[in-house]
Amino acid sequence: MTSKKQKILVGLSGGVDSAVAAYLLKKQGHQVSAGFMKNFSNKVNLKGSCPWKEDKLEAYRVATFLKIPIQTFDFEKEYKDIVVKYLFDSYQKGLTPNPDILCNNEIKFKLFLDKAMALGxxxxxxxxxxxxxxxxxxxxxxxxxxTNKDQSYFLAGLNQKQLAKSLFPIGEITKPEVRKLAQKIKLPNANRPDSQGICFIGKVSLKDFLQQKIKPKKGNIVDTKGNVLGQHQGVFYYTIGQRKGIDLGQGGPWYVVKKDVQNNVLTVSNKDQAELFTKQIKVKNWHWINKKYQFPLSAIAQIRYRQEPQKVKIIISSSEVEKSKKIIISSSKSRVSSRDASRNLVLDRLEQEYTATFSKPQKGVAAGQILAVYKKDELVASAIII
Incomplete structure (x- = not known):
């Protein structure tokens, strides 16, 4: 919490968490206003629920109840150009992206933050x-x-400038306490269920959503020995570890263990088979929130939201070390400017691969997801799983 009285813009989503956050800040004496972000409106009538109008109504009801001004910020174009495009591009490559993390990086803590700063x-x-x-x-x-509701994982891409201008008023209390407080002060949305689904998109069917741009393409479903078990509508619609939507009859339940995008083949396995698990993964593109740690790095990590923290040791991949040495040697021998040589080294380090080895096998690790690394309770860095 902040002690100095400030002018604060609270992102009201229509849910109880942001409503209680606004209440707590106002109670502390801050000059509080609210902003509702409209990012996705489901204009093509996809299956499922995209309740932005209901969310907006709830946000305005809360603002009226708390007697704070509220305005709507329309980021739908930017959301489509950044987050939705990222979703389509990633799935077409066979990856499993995390739109919530990108949404926080680029929408809530960039566009919304920039608007707030511009408004004083x-x-x-x-x-x-x-x-x-x-x-x-x-x-x-x-x-x-x-710890059950901890959402730091979704904030793994934030930087120092964003953290310096952000507040999380309910971070110091628990969800039951939030709900109890909302009921005590009679917030109009005190008993509203928590939102589910993709950031701002809601419970829209992911498959239906992807089919806007990625058309169905039939292919074989095979087991780990290559035996054909059935057919799928496109490997793009599946993620590693997925069980739902794979109805092959006997021998199941079946889980996705591999996606061959080039040949459009989906490999599945029974839950008892080792192919579902891995102790070692590759990552790249490190983002450091504060201090940059040296490798090898021993820490705890998560590969998904609400996962129990896992012990991990991260090193620079041996092949990447040799690659870096070759670039340094070639740069020193060739007739290139020091600026070009430095740029090559920076680009090389950005793409450099790292090996993360867990103490226990991890289930359903998917390329494109985010590895969040912690030192005790502090989220220190994140990287993309490849």
Whole structure:
């Protein structure tokens, strides 16, 4: 929480978490306003629920109840150009993206934050279950007090500038406490269920959503020995570890263990088979939130939201070390400027592969997802699984 009285713009989603966040800030004496973000409206009538109108109504009801001004920010074009495009591009490559993390990076804590700053606000606030701590070295992102609802994983891409201007008022309390407080003060959405589904899109069927751009393409479903078990409508619609939607009859349940995008082949396995699990993964494109740690790095990590923290050791892949050495040697011998040589080294380090080895096998690891790395309760870095 912040002690100095400030002008704060709270992102009201229509849910109880952001409503309680706004209430707590107002109770502290801050000058609080609210903003509702309209990002996706399901204009093509996809199956499922995209309740943005209902969300907006609830957000405005909360603002009226709390007696704070509210306005709507329309980011639908930017959301489509950034988040939706990222979804389609990733699935077409056979990856399993995390749109919620990108949505936080580019929409909530960039576009919304930029709007707030342009309007003269000191900070923004959201209803995330996470905490921010400041010391002489800058800002640190910590897990929320409620370990069951901790949402720090979704904030793994934030930087120092974003953290410096952000507040998470409910990060220091638990979900039951949030719900109890909302009921006590009679918030109009006190008993509203938590939202589900993709960030701002809701419960829209992912397959139907993807079929807007990625057309069905029949292919074989095979077991780990190559035996054909059935057919699928397109490997793009599946993710590693997925069980739902794979109805092959006997021998199941079946889980996706491999996607061959080039040949349009989906490989599945029984839950008892080892192909579902791996102790070692490759990652790249590190993002450091505060301090940059040296490798090898021993820490705890998550490969998905609400996963129990796993012990991990991360090293630079041996092949990448040799590649870096070759670039350094070739750069020093060739007639290139020091600026070009430096740029080559920077690009090489950005694409450099790292090996993360877990103490226990991990189930359903999917390329494209985010590895979030923690030191105790502090989220220190993230990288993309490849």
């Amino acid at each position: 606000f000191d900070q923004i606030a959201t209803g995330h279950y996470a905490q921010i701590r400041k010391d002489k070295n800058g800002f640190h992102l910590l897990r929320g007090k409620d």
